[in-house]
Amino acid sequence: MKILDKIKYKIQDIISIMISEFSTIATSYAILLVLIGGIFVYGFLYNYMYAPNLIRNAPIAVVDNSRTALSREYTRLINAAPQVSVYTNAADFPEAKELMKKKEVIGIIYIPEDFDVRVNRGNESIYIMYGTTDAFLYYLAMQESSSGAMMAIDEKYRPEMLVFLPQQDTPIITQSKAISVVGTALYNHTEGYGSYLIPAVLMVIIFQTLLMVIGMISGDEKNTGALSIYAGREKSFFPVSRIVLGKTFVYCSLYFIFSLFLLGLMPVLFSLPNIGHKYEITMLMIPYLLASSFFGLAASVFYTDSESPLLMIAFFSVGLIFLSGVSYPLELMPWYWKVAHFIIPAAPGTLAFVKINSMGASMADIRQEYITLWLQCIVYFIFAVMAYRYNIKKCMTQKTRKEIGSFM
């Protein structure tokens, strides 16, 4: 019976911690603001911002010094490419440069005077493409459309070039076929920027807002001395671990709902890639939310009041996307950032989510990330308990110091 009573007491303890944690969250404007603003407003806003997804009809200038049927044909072809549209073909080169400086065009196609003459003479004719690199997407758009137009016009003029080859050889050459080359984009059927970035952003939003909320709560606890109600627990591991568990339970159950919104609803509303299996996403979110909560609680050693955590957390959102290896390949980063990838839960979590959600990976395919997350859970749980033992101890010494101060 005694054991049963003990268990009962422990469960009651955890439940009372959960209730007080939940009421802290529910009664604080600031925390609710982070949750509503961070989860719901951000969820919609980021999707809306990247909804254009692709560069379409970016303005380019064509400097047509040739002014022949051929050059006009090329201009028409490049104008037909979806990525760009010809802003002007009447400009000379200095004018076109001026347009580019004013950011009215993103690049210049320069067609030289002898463009047509060279083709008619049986020589290779060359046009020059200049593209800005302000944004790599601009250059990509320029390159794709320029080479597409080039291939189209080459195919058309190749038969006419046959006359320049020795006549007895032409039948043989026309019979030999080129190898056809087919490229296929995997896992991103729109080939869009948003559909590549947003899934990663959603996971980082979950991590960052969770960290902020935990930071605001634990910072406030330290500032107001609210931890003193747990006095006496700091002496051993398990009573403090109940605090950590109680808090984590509240965070995880709240974020379960938020994840449903961000990872479940948003991809459907904004037609992001979501070929992942729901079961696998759920299985991933369990260690992800746990590890993030424990990580946040462990970091509470550094916080002194409810606002200071934001100073340390908010700036690094972009950095987390890089560390996840979604936007820049992990293989090319120096070793210390590869190590950092395994330390912060957001990095493997984001990568694993992109794998499941965008690439339809199975649990076996995310094995490395999944094991990393569970290891992080264990390590950060221990750290979180240690952090709270330290926090309570510090809170008590501060309190006694204050009391002594008031006696004096």
Next chain:
Amino acid sequence: MNKKMNRSIKDSAFISVLKREWIRMISRKLYFGACIVLPLFSIFFMATIFGSGQMENIPVGVVDYDQTATSRSVIRTVSAVPTFKVTEYYIDDISARNATQKKQIYGYLVIPPNFEDNLLNGNGATLSYYYHYALLSVGSEVRGAFETVLQTLSLSPIVVEATALGINESLIESFLVPINTQSHPLYNPDLDYSVYLSNPFFFILFQVIILLVTVYSIGIEIKFKTGNIWLECAKKNMVIAVLGKILPYTAIFVIMGIFANYVMFGVMHIPFSCGFWPLNLTTVLFIIATQFLGVFLFSLFPAISIIISIVSMVGSLGATLSGVTFPAPFFFPIIYYLSFLFPVRHFIEINQNLLYGDYGYAYTWQNVAALFAFILVALLLLPHLKKAILSHKYENIR
């Protein structure tokens, strides 16, 4: 006489606010962390994260169903491309696809069965390549490299045939590709990622820190009910109070900003077209404008616990709205115009002009003016901030 005295009172008020802030600043480790450690960390992060900055040796795979001399020569040609490193040979499509799913490779080439036969018989052979577009930035590099190498390769049967017939090589070339192109990525000829992103992204991280520190340093006065002392120190002059408060931070941030520029352009040798002064003056102006945006946002609703979470979200939006990754004109119009409310957007516009072509002031004067406007707008709200501090209304909002 009177005027002169007035002025000296003002000066002394300014200096006493400045001194007070300096003492507050060095008495808390938090400010050391937020103003010095985090910016230094950001500089280090953005300077090193891209490795060499070149996307090279990206792991790709090959599926060779053909297993002939021709297919092996195709593979040799592909592995010679610096962008790739052929790390793995797979026996079929499925295992290659699985490896892509595991992110072991970023793309793969499939050489179909009977490739050599079809090629030599003139039946038309096909090469297929697949690239990873869920990771678009890497995928587009892989795609570009495959396209370039395979395009040349695809014409090789004709070239071989023609050479055998004794046709001169330049003749074949102009037959196959009558119209050719030279592509020039301006300012960043190697399409180097650290040239493209290191500098703007440092300032994107930096602006979040600046905004938050500004809001925090002012807001904490209200939260800890020291606002009256602060105002008295400034002889009830709000402008002096705010300027004295943010000036120490401005100084530190400016040092950090210039140091960042030094690391990026001096140590990492990122090319830039302008000189020392325009580069760093822009940085200074950007820092001040961002600080005043912080003052403005805080003055709207001077309760730190509420506004600091809003400001941290505003700051994070800067990463997108700066238009570095996804170009701003291609956002929806409402987002495009919204982006002008962010100092970082103007800063990026000015900076790209300075770094890439140094076209001159005439092309960016609107952006410079906008950065100054942030200062003016913040000053307009100062009376409201003063009233808020004196009324003590906002002290207990949490």
